Amino acid sequence: MDTLRIPTELVAPVFNPATFGRRGAVHDIFTRLRRDYPLSVAEVPGYDPHWIVTKYADLREISRRDDIFHGGERSKTLISQAGEALVKKYTGGQSNIWRSLVQLDPPEHGAYRAVVAPSFMPDKIAQMKDSVHAIAKTYVDRLADMAPSCDFAHDIAFMYPLKVVLDLMGVPEADHPRMLRLTQWLFSYADPDLKRPGSDLTNPDEITKTWNIVFNEFKDFYSPIIADRRKAPKPDIASLIANGRIFGNEMEERAMISYFAIVSTAGHDTTAATTATGMWVLAEQPALLARLKADPALIPGFVEETIRWASPVQQFVRSATEDYEIRGRTIRKGDLVYLSYVSANRDEEQFENAFTFDPTRSPNRHIGFGYGAHICLGQHLARLEMRALWEALIPRLQSVELAGEPQLTESEFVCGPKLVPIRFAMQ
Amino acid sequence: MSQAPWKKYLCSTCGTVYDEAEGDADSGIAPGTRFEDLPEDWICPVCGTAKAGFEPYA
Numbered sequence: 186m187d188t189l190r191i192p193t194e195l196v197a198p199v200f201n202p203a204t205f206g207r208r209g210a211v212h213d214i215f216t217r218l219r220r221d222y223p224l225s226v227a228e229v230p231g232y233d234p235h236w237i238v239t240k241y242a243d244l245r246e247i248s249r250r251d252d253i254f255h256g257g258e259r260s261k262t263l264i265s266q267a268g269e270a271l272v273k274k275y276t277g278g279q280s281n282i283w284r285s286l287v288q289l290d291p292p293e294h295g296a297y298r299a300v301v302a303p304s305f306m307p308d309k310i311a312q313m314k315d316s317v318h319a320i321a322k323t324y325v326d327r328l329a330d331m332a333p334s335c336d337f338a339h340d341i342a343f344m345y346p347l348k349v350v351l352d353l354m355g356v357p358e359a360d361h362p363r364m365l366r367l368t369q370w371l372f373s374y375a376d377p378d379l380k381r382p383g384s385d386l387t388n389p390d391e392i393t394k395t396w397n398i399v400f401n402e403f404k405d406f407y408s409p410i411i412a413d414r415r416k417a418p419k420p421d422i423a424s425l426i427a428n429g430r431i432f433g434n435e436m437e438e439r440a441m442i443s444y445f446a447i448v449s450t451a452g453h454d455t456t457a458a459t460t461a462t463g464m465w466v467l468a469e470q471p472a473l474l475a476r477l478k479a480d481p482a483l484i485p486g487f488v489e490e491t492i493r494w495a496s497p498v499q500q501f502v503r504s505a506t507e508d509y510e511i512r513g514r515t516i517r518k519g520d521l522v523y524l525s526y527v528s529a530n531r532d533e534e535q536f537e538n539a540f541t542f543d544p545t546r547s548p549n550r551h552i553g554f555g556y557g558a559h560i561c562l563g564q565h566l567a568r569l570e571m572r573a574l575w576e577a578l579i580p581r582l583q584s585v586e587l588a589g590e591p592q593l594t595e596s597e598f599v600c601g602p603k604l605v606p607i608r609f610a611m612q
Numbered sequence: 613m614s615q616a617p618w619k620k621y622l623c624s625t626c627g628t629v630y631d632e633a634e635g636d637a638d639s640g641i642a643p644g645t646r647f648e649d650l651p652e653d654w655i656c657p658v659c660g661t662a663k664a665g666f667e668p669y670a
């Protein structure tokens with residue numbers, strides 16, 4: 186059997202955002218790919234060929250070799266040929282609308298990351314413990330007020346991480362809903378419920394158009410904040426970015442706006458998706474809730490497993506800057522490589538009973554936060570937020586069940602539940 | 613075994629702490645292994661950063 190090329194009908198749905206609204210379908214495809222086409226090429230009409238990386242070990246190896254596999258020379262996320270051509274038009278020749286940390290390569294990437302990295306290290310995050318726990322408590326109280334039913338995704342999971350990260354950034358609370366809207370337009374550009382109003386999903390250029398609009402919205406929003414923090418720095422992330430120096434120089438403008446945008450988007454949507462998934466799991470598994478209530482020491486393991494289970498980042502793409510041998514294949518210079526986090530996190534070779542939710546996996550070396558130099562900068566914050574919420578909520582949550590069918594965002598990039606209707610009782 | 617107090621080292625990429633007293637069970641490194649005695653190809657068990665990417669930690 187020729188396993189170099191994946192049959193188009195098998196892999197094409199992975200290139201379609203609507204498929205991601207059905208998690209089962211996504212898992213079926215990647216389970217088949219891991220077995221029959223673990224590292225093979227997808228040739229889907231309208232797209233350049235992509236190597237599809239499905240295995241945990243390969244995803245780690247490629248992510249670690251950021252000297253060879255770059256994020257900035259071609260689109261960092263899946264995009265059609267037409268979409269990429271339009272990006273070049275908008276940006277004057279670059280392959281990405283954004284030039285955030287994820288799109289930067291060595292040596293620039295390290296210099297940019299160092300601007301805020303110390304603030305996200307475990308010791309600094311630990312100092313935020315009391316304030317994050319206090320915010321978590323207000324959201325748990327809010328949930329209690331909504332009993333006996335709510336949409337946990339919209340009412341709690343979307344709002345709580347938004348509040349934590351935007352406070353840290355220094356964005357006034359009145360602007361938080363606007364940031365949520367822009368995030369959803371960006372990550373859920375193709376979802377019928379969350380997309381930018383007026384966007385045309387039948388147009389293959391839509392992602393590029395929307396991302397360009399969102400870029401300009403972030404630019405308009407953050408430009409006065411940048412000017413303000415340059416004049417009078419405050420103890421917030423906005424001041425660090427606004428005054429950040431790269432090899433002794435000012436940040437390039439597109440990179441600075443993108444820096445603000447990544448923290449204001451990736452900093453909550455992923456955590457929201459994971460938190461909403463956690464409630465979905467609890468609503469389906471009353472025995473798990475009972476176990477966590479009886480032994481709250483299991484909560485950190487529960488959080489870690491929700492990240493593996495949710496895997497909200499579906500894919501990032503890298504391009505090879507030289508030939509590279511892996512799994513008996515040769516990835517050629519210039520080839521595109523699609524990293525499937527959702528597949529790697531269910532890799533049967535890495536995780537025993539990969540399709541079982543197990544809060545006692547130890548160590549749980551999931552790849553939900555990525556690997557290598559681009560590993561999630563916010564991972565310690567995300568863990569703190571989620572532990573704080575569940576530690577405040579689980580002792581008070583007497584029962585929870587689904588009050589309807591949860592729904593996932595139709596997004597092939599960042600994907601999680603957009604609706605988790607629950608019926609619940611709280612103390 | 614050396615009498616000097618155990619030291620800790622921080623991964624500058626992801627913030628993982630290598631504690632000499634604990635070693636790194638994941639990578640087969642026994643408790644009590646000095647940082648300088650870690651093999652040169654040892655990498656951060658969480659993010660894969662090379663040994664050179666670690667710095668002394670309080």
Ligand code: HEM
Nearest residue numbers: 286287451452455456459498553554555559561562563567
């Ligand atoms: C459960 C929650 C989260 C998940 C699953 C997640 C996932 C990821 C992944 C997979 C990457 C790697 C990108 C790559 O390889 O190029 C990443 C990078 C990043 N994440 Fe997160 N993330 C989460 C929460 C957060 C939070 C709370 C922040 C807060 C600021 C954040 C900020 C970032 C940034 C700035 C990067 C870029 C790092 C770089 O390229 O150097 N993330 N995240």
